Amino acid sequence: MNGKGNILFCGVGGQGILLASEVTAYSLLAAGMEVRKSEVHGMAQRGGSVTAHLRYGGKVYSPLISPGEADIVVAFEMMEAVRYLPYMHSGSKIIVNTHKIYPPVVATGKMVYPENVLDELTSRDIHVRELNAFDIANGVGEVRAVNIVMVGVLSTYLPVDEQVYVDVMHERIPERFRDVNIRAFQEGRKTAAL
Amino acid sequence: MSKKSTDKLWLSGNEALALGAYEAGVKVASGYPGTPSTEIMENLSKYDGVYTEWAPNEKVGLEVALGASFVGVRALATMKHVGMNVAADPLFTSAYTGIRGGLVIINADDPEMHSSQNEQDNRNYAFAAKLPMLEPCDPQEAKEFLKTAYWLSEGYDTPVIVRTTTRIAHVKGQVSPGEKTSSSVKPEIVKDAAKFVMLPANARNRRKFVTERMKKLSEFAETFPENRIEWGDGTRGFITSGISYLYVKEVFPEASVLKLGMVWPLPEKMIRSFAEQVDELFIVEELDPFLELHIKAMGIRCHGKDLIPAEGELNPGIVKKAITGEESSGFAPVALPPRPPNMCPGCPHRGLFYALAKQKVFVAGDIGCYTLGFLPPLSSMDSCVCMGAGVSAVHGMAKALGEEGMGKEVAVIGDSTFAHSGITGLLNIVYNDSYSTVIILDNRITAMTGQQPNPGSGTNIKGEPAQMLNFEELCRAIGVRNVVTFNPHKINEARKILKEEINRPEPSVVISRAPCVLIPSEKKRVKVPYRTRLENCTGCMACLGLGCPAIHWVPITPEEAAKLGFKEKQKGHSQISVELCNGCGQCAELCKFDAIGKEEDR
Ligand SMILES: Cc1ncc(C[n+]2csc(CCOP(=O)(O)OP(=O)(O)O)c2C)c(N)n1
Ligand code: SF4
Ligand code: SF4
Numbered sequence: 001m002n003g004k005g006n007i008l009f010c011g012v013g014g015q016g017i018l019l020a021s022e023v024t025a026y027s028l029l030a031a032g033m034e035v036r037k038s039e040v041h042g043m044a045q046r047g048g049s050v051t052a053h054l055r056y057g058g059k060v061y062s063p064l065i066s067p068g069e070a071d072i073v074v075a076f077e078m079m080e081a082v083r084y085l086p087y088m089h090s091g092s093k094i095i096v097n098t099h100k101i102y103p104p105v106v107a108t109g110k111m112v113y114p115e116n117v118l119d120e121l122t123s124r125d126i127h128v129r130e131l132n133a134f135d136i137a138n139g140v141g142e143v144r145a146v147n148i149v150m151v152g153v154l155s156t157y158l159p160v161d162e163q164v165y166v167d168v169m170h171e172r173i174p175e176r177f178r179d180v181n182i183r184a185f186q187e188g189r190k191t192a193a194l
Numbered sequence: 195m196s197k198k199s200t201d202k203l204w205l206s207g208n209e210a211l212a213l214g215a216y217e218a219g220v221k222v223a224s225g226y227p228g229t230p231s232t233e234i235m236e237n238l239s240k241y242d243g244v245y246t247e248w249a250p251n252e253k254v255g256l257e258v259a260l261g262a263s264f265v266g267v268r269a270l271a272t273m274k275h276v277g278m279n280v281a282a283d284p285l286f287t288s289a290y291t292g293i294r295g296g297l298v299i300i301n302a303d304d305p306e307m308h309s310s311q312n313e314q315d316n317r318n319y320a321f322a323a324k325l326p327m328l329e330p331c332d333p334q335e336a337k338e339f340l341k342t343a344y345w346l347s348e349g350y351d352t353p354v355i356v357r358t359t360t361r362i363a364h365v366k367g368q369v370s371p372g373e374k375t376s377s378s379v380k381p382e383i384v385k386d387a388a389k390f391v392m393l394p395a396n397a398r399n400r401r402k403f404v405t406e407r408m409k410k411l412s413e414f415a416e417t418f419p420e421n422r423i424e425w426g427d428g429t430r431g432f433i434t435s436g437i438s439y440l441y442v443k444e445v446f447p448e449a450s451v452l453k454l455g456m457v458w459p460l461p462e463k464m465i466r467s468f469a470e471q472v473d474e475l476f477i478v479e480e481l482d483p484f485l486e487l488h489i490k491a492m493g494i495r496c497h498g499k500d501l502i503p504a505e506g507e508l509n510p511g512i513v514k515k516a517i518t519g520e521e522s523s524g525f526a527p528v529a530l531p532p533r534p535p536n537m538c539p540g541c542p543h544r545g546l547f548y549a550l551a552k553q554k555v556f557v558a559g560d561i562g563c564y565t566l567g568f569l570p571p572l573s574s575m576d577s578c579v580c581m582g583a584g585v586s587a588v589h590g591m592a593k594a595l596g597e598e599g600m601g602k603e604v605a606v607i608g609d610s611t612f613a614h615s616g617i618t619g620l621l622n623i624v625y626n627d628s629y630s631t632v633i634i635l636d637n638r639i640t641a642m643t644g645q646q647p648n649p650g651s652g653t654n655i656k657g658e659p660a661q662m663l664n665f666e667e668l669c670r671a672i673g674v675r676n677v678v679t680f681n682p683h684k685i686n687e688a689r690k691i692l693k694e695e696i697n698r699p700e701p702s703v704v705i706s707r708a709p710c711v712l713i714p715s716e717k718k719r720v721k722v723p724y725r726t727r728l729e730n731c732t733g734c735m736a737c738l739g740l741g742c743p744a745i746h747w748v749p750i751t752p753e754e755a756a757k758l759g760f761k762e763k764q765k766g767h768s769q770i771s772v773e774l775c776n777g778c779g780q781c782a783e784l785c786k787f788d789a790i791g792k793e794e795d796r
Contacts, residue, residue, distance in 0.1 A: 040360065048534055107743065
């Protein structure tokens with residue numbers, strides 16, 4: 001764990017990837033780091049493959065991570081985790097939500113969802129942490145908090161105190177969703193400690 | 195969500211531009227949505243003291259801003275790169291009239307076409323229209339450059355273009371807020387025909403002024419602090435601007451760099467002197483060899499597009515490989531099922547396209563969420579060029595094919611797109627009389643770019659009530675005798691009406707009306723989801739033809755089929771994900787076996 005890194009968030013439009021990257025960015029900023037982030041809006045919201053690039057620490061110029069330079073990948077969907085292999089290098093860490101979302105070709109029965117798709121990651125020199133963030137979010141009573149469960153796991157990889165995240169969520173998340181999100185965050189952290 | 199506990203703000207480029215417009219004292223701002231420019235106007239509309247609006251199109255938006263400038267207030271027009279094509283007419287002549295209150299046009303290019311139909315490089319407009327153009331590299335610069343642009347505009351009597359790209363507009367970084375500035379120009383009506391009436395005699399005089407102005411701006415460029423040299427190791431020298439500057443710094447932190455904050459006109463002396471002091475000169479820019487061509491025209495030797503790709507976005511990896519040959523190495527990609535974007539569950543467009551697919555006609559399409567009707571399984575769009583093109587093109591097809599083509603083609607266009615550029619095309623169909631049929635997909639909103647209201651929505655940019663365009667009356671008023679409206683969720687009825695109207699031997703308009711599921715009132719509405727009645731499903735796959743994200747196919751083995759009480763040869767069944775379903779009922783309408791029903795009916 002050092003004070004500098006490239007985090008790639010990836011998943012499917014509608015999974016709350018932008019909020020997850022925002023909470024992470026605010027927490028890194030609150031910890032006094034330089035941060036840049038890049039997102040693509042527009043078409044991305046319609047269930048397509050979505051990414052956010054976040055770079056922190058040191059002198060950050062480019063807001064984009066180059067292929068082979070993601071230190072941590074936060075993948076909200078299994079197949080999307082594998083799609084971004086070209087961004088990973090030997091020793092990259094990846095947090096994978098094992099929940100599946102079928103793309104149209106699979107949903108309409110034209111192709112099948114690749115079996116054992118995570119083998120593509122585990123067979124390479126990549127540190128893989130799997131969890132079913134959907135079940136965990138469901139467990140705290142809010143399926144939409146998948147993104148914050150993922151932030152919880154990610155937080156254990158970053159040089160920022162737990163309290164900083166909690167403060168950020170207090171500041172940034174509307175009151176009626178706050179408690180459930182903080183719980184989701186803590187459940188994520190717990191899973192990471194297992 | 196933008197304030198941070200310290201004094202710096204965490205803003206996207208577009209949020210920073212909105213703040214910049216506010217700090218510059220902009221009074222009137224008009225624009226048309228378009229990725230990646232949309233959030234500028236959305237954010238600016240939240241500030242007090244500035245009038246903002248969504249115009250029907252970019253030409254109108256720029257002309258509104260020009261009018262505001264003529265009476266002496268600071269004005270802003272925002273648009274995406276292709277919007278500049280629409281606004282090009284006022285743009286070129288506003289270069290001649292010049293301004294009274296500062297006038298800035300923010301133009302957002304989209305290299306890589308993340309959300310666009312082409313990747314034109316609009317720096318060429320600055321050259322062609324003889325206007326200065328600034329190009330920031332991050333959110334902080336975006337805000338500062340916008341303020342500088344107003345100062346330049348009023349100082350040199352010129353509209354100024356600020357160019358961003360997707361990686362400026364949608365990048366977030368820290369931004370320091372600044373002082374509010376204001377214009378010294380007095381808001382009032384000033385009659386000045388020699389300046390504002392561009393008849394040939396006046397225009398010839400203003401043409402001379404334009405030449406003089408660009409000369410002065412070239413001199414200014416030599417001392418403009420945002421055109422700056424960062425001296426480093428002299429073996430490689432880079433001339434660059436915008437996002438490419440950050441990529442160069444990332445890869446070659448020790449090299450000498452000339453960063454151009456103003457990309458037109460260019461500081462020739464500065465460029466010459468820089469070129470002389472480095473061993474090898476590289477021009478790093480996305481898209482066209484714009485800087486490169488103008489620098490080569492100065493007689494300066496340099497590398498540019500011989501190394502750097504002219505297509506798509508750059509990134510640090512691409513810049514490094516192009517110049518040093520070293521590749522940044524990630525793992526090789528793995529073949530996976532693709533995941534293209536899809537229309538939302540319950541989207542009204544899906545019903546219309548399903549019904550249309552059965553007509554086997556050429557669908558002259560247009561741009562919006564409905565362009566996704568091109569993708570399988572609907573596969574029912576056959577052309578898409580630019581906003582409004584479908585309506586005009588279908589008439590061209592009718593004229594080209596004559597009787598032969600009757601009933602074989604149709605145009606589809608969204609409500610926002612119709613207001614933007616479809617009305618004139620429809621007028622042409624009526625005036626020059628063809629049997630063309632136009633379908634207006636009226637989902638009450640400009641959905642593709644994130645649910646902005648348009649003239650048909652009944653609300654303005656701030657969500658306040660506004661006059662609502664009546665599409666039926668408008669079509670009748672311009673002479674369309676056959677205007678039919680239907681609800682696209684009722685697919686079977688839609689099919690019948692479409693067949694009749696497409697085959698009608700005179701102009702007709704079909705209005706397919708149901709709201710986008712993402713407009714606020716629809717999001718609030720409690721929707722009753724549908725559910726698969728498994729016992730009735732025969733595995734016919736009819737509902738899967740919709741491509742609704744809430745329905746998926748569950749393949750089964752003969753043993754499972756037996757267990758579920760299905761026929762042994764049944765290969766699978768359909769399954770609705772209740773949590774995704776928006777209850778539009780399209781799938782239930784298609785099911786002939788009563789295997790899909792409303793949850794409450796159970
Ligand atoms: C000249 C131009 N301006 C803006 C855009 C960006 N744009 C693409 S589609 C669209 C809106 C489409 O709205 P509508 O026609 O109502 O269809 P919907 O997305 O609601 O289905 C916009 C603004 C563009 N492509 N071209
Ligand atoms: S945003 Fe609206 S118009 Fe676009 S796909 Fe979704 S429901 Fe359809
Ligand atoms: S009713 Fe059917 S078509 Fe409509 S959203 Fe639900 S599953 Fe999709």
